[in-house]
Amino acid sequence: MNFDKEFDASGLSCPLPILKTKKALADMASGQVLKMIATDCGSVKDMQAFADQTGNSLLSQSEESGKYIFFMKKK
Amino acid sequence: MTTKKMAIIASKGTLDMAYPPFILASTAAALGYEVQVFFTFYGLQLLRKDLSDVKISPLGNPAMPMPIPMPVMVQMLPGMESMATMMMKQKMKSKGVASLEELRDLCLEAEVKFIACQMTVDLFEFEKSDFIDGVEWGGAAMFMGFAGETDVCLFV
Numbered sequence: 001m002n003f004d005k006e007f008d009a010s011g012l013s014c015p016l017p018i019l020k021t022k023k024a025l026a027d028m029a030s031g032q033v034l035k036m037i038a039t040d041c042g043s044v045k046d047m048q049a050f051a052d053q054t055g056n057s058l059l060s061q062s063e064e065s066g067k068y069i070f071f072m073k074k075k
Numbered sequence: 076m077t078t079k080k081m082a083i084i085a086s087k088g089t090l091d092m093a094y095p096p097f098i099l100a101s102t103a104a105a106l107g108y109e110v111q112v113f114f115t116f117y118g119l120q121l122l123r124k125d126l127s128d129v130k131i132s133p134l135g136n137p138a139m140p141m142p143i144p145m146p147v148m149v150q151m152l153p154g155m156e157s158m159a160t161m162m163m164k165q166k167m168k169s170k171g172v173a174s175l176e177e178l179r180d181l182c183l184e185a186e187v188k189f190i191a192c193q194m195t196v197d198l199f200e201f202e203k204s205d206f207i208d209g210v211e212w213g214g215a216a217m218f219m220g221f222a223g224e225t226d227v228c229l230f231v
Contacts, residue, residue: 015102019181025150033083040171055104 001060001071004032010039010067017043018050021072023075025056028074033059036070080109081227083219090131090160090175096121096231103227104185112182113218115192118231119199122191122206126175130160149194183209190218205206 007024009017017038024034036047044061047070051058063074081103085096090209096118100110114122120129133139133150142162149155167174173181182189190213203212222228 013171013173015098015105016171016173019101019105019185022185050106 001035002033003035003071004028006035006037008037009043009068010037012038013040014042014046018046021047021050021070022054025072025074030074032074034070034072034074036072038068038070041068043070047072078107078109079103079227080225081111082225082229083110083112083223084218084230085112085114085121086096086116087231088120088129090129090163091116092231093121093129093175094143094168094178096229097175097182099229100187101178101181101185104182105188108227110182110185110187111190111218111221112187113192113213116195119191119195121179121199122189122210123201124205124207126179129175130156131163132156133159180205183207 005024005028007020009020012020017036017040021034021036024036028034030044047061050056051072055075056062057073057075059073061068061070063069081099083096083100085093087093096112100112103110111121120126127222131139132147133141133155134147164174188211189207189209190211191210193214196203
């Protein structure tokens, strides 16, 4: 999937992956896509909840050898 | 859509009880909430520039997981509190848990409003210069003015 920005939150625990996602989205334009990588399994539900509550779309999420990869499109 | 609001009262000053207000405040702010945290009694310690007095103790805390079983008579020895605090901080760091300073900075960056209870500041004879910048001073009525309009209101 194409993306405009990427950041790696591997090794960080709740709530840092969400807080850093929010920060990463802040300087992106509407419609741009952020790729986020995390190792905290709690971030799977948290990223969905973040998307539901903020209106940013979670385009996809997948797991690859202990890493969770999210693509989020900015509202 | 109107902005959702959350108010928290932070009344505890131990390391473990310092986390919930800062985690919830920073997360709610990231979700678009307007957030105020009212710090009172021992919670005031969490607004001081120097957080090294914020500690954890196994004493009176039987649920705290310990690497080895430790009798209460040992827990009360001098230095045990500092040791437990150091061990907990190391554990948190190794698990990627944010430090209190980091979470507090993230709250401020996200424009979470911190209010220090004026009555307890006076009671404990704290100096305003001991506290971080950006703290407001207020009382119960000021808190209720905001709390009465919130969607989430918590006491920690």
